[in-house]
Amino acid sequence: MTQTTNVETILDRRQLRRKLTFWRVAALLVGVVALVALAGRFSGETAHLTPHIARIEISGVITGDRETLKLIKDVAKSKASALIVEISSPGGTVTGSEHIYDELRRAAEKKPVVAVVDSMAASGGYIVALGTDRIFADSNSLVGSIGVLFEFPNVSKLLDTIGIKVETIKSSPLKAAPNGFEPTSEAARAAIDSLVLDSYGWFKGVVKDRRHLSDSELAAVSDGRVFTARQGLPLKLVDAYGGEQEAVAWLESERGIAKGLPVREWKKPSAVSNFGIFSLAGQAAAVLGFPQAVDLASRVENAKAGAALDGLLAIWHVEAQH
Missing domain, CATH: 3.90.226.10 (2-enoyl-CoA Hydratase; Chain A, domain 1)
Structure with a gap:
């Protein structure tokens, strides 16, 4: 031992x-x-x-x-x-x-x-x-x-297919919208669109100012x-x-x-x-x-x-x- x-x-x-x-x-x-x-x-x-x-x-x-x-x-x-x-x-x-x-x-x-x-x-x-x-x-x-772009995944159809529904209680319709768990409403899409367009406008303004472009010259390069x-x-x-x-x-x-x-x-x-x-x-x-x-x-x-x-x-x- x-x-x-x-x-x-x-x-x-x-x-x-x-x-x-x-x-x-x-x-x-x-x-x-x-x-x-x-x-x-x-x-x-x-x-x-x-x-x-x-x-x-x-x-x-x-x-x-x-x-x-x-x-x-x-x-x-x-x-x-x-x-x-x-x-x-x-x-x-x-x-x-x-x-x-x-x-x-x-x-x-x-x-x-x-x-x-x-x-x-x-x-x-x-x-x-x-x-x-x-x-x-x-x-x-x-x-x-x-x-400018704004991307988010939308899995609402997948959740419907497998039988899952995400319940949300929020203070107003546009709070945390879009969330990807439900179809994107027109109001939510419009809200995000306004953000994108606002930043896009800023971006174009910087390009126009720094590169000394006319409106027509800016339009030709900003698509x-x-x-x-x-x-x-x-x-x-x-x-x-x-x-x-x-x-x-x-x-x-x-x-x-x-x-x-x-x-x-x-x-x-x-x-x-x-x-x-x-x-x-x-x-x-x-x-x-x-x-x-x-x-x-x-x-x-x-x-x-x-x-x-x-x-x-x-x-x-x-x-x-x-």
Whole structure:
């Protein structure tokens, strides 16, 4: 009995040591990644203390997150002589795009701000481009998609089919309407339509003002379609073909920016801050033999981003163009 107990004790101790080793190594890996990220951020901030041309990237779905807005504010207050905004986005929320537009206009009061369209600046992405002083785009980049939409799923027929009815008691007919659990009334549809048209009117007003369009010129570009930059140039949606090199040349020749300044990229805080720690932990766990942790961390991060996409949207849906 004693011999059996000793064997079990030894096995328990070995298992405990393995667990402790796992968590020590995991903590060490996360700590190393955090230190590397912080060191990189510190060195980047040091480089920003001398004159340069700043470059920030606006990509993916636009939500107007605090990190992006702060990044623009920091560039505006920095030693950067000018700002290049590289855009590759189908759009996002109307309010998020508006917030970035407003912040870019405030930055433009202090230094030149130029947009360089990579793959696309559509809908909310184009709102961001409108916040700059000049828009450059490759000839095949997509711009435009001037419009607003409001989407909601309606499962009322499905609920009828399976015999489920959602009862709602509310203070007035338009409270929480439309809700997707019942057929959309004409009054509810009209209320949402007024929201869409109001935001659409604001969007068109910004385009008309920033691109100096007549009513007829605005009507030609504001039906929701996207244009290539080749099409958009004569329509006044873009100012010139080109990318970063052409943008820098324009800043030097037209805005008096000193020649030869380096272009330095400004980035949002690393994944160490906020809830990006999930990504770091997932990578560390994968190194230790738990690859499924990467997928779990990715789901957490994606859920955070998706949760911010709500309300009126200024976004280009590729499938809707077919």
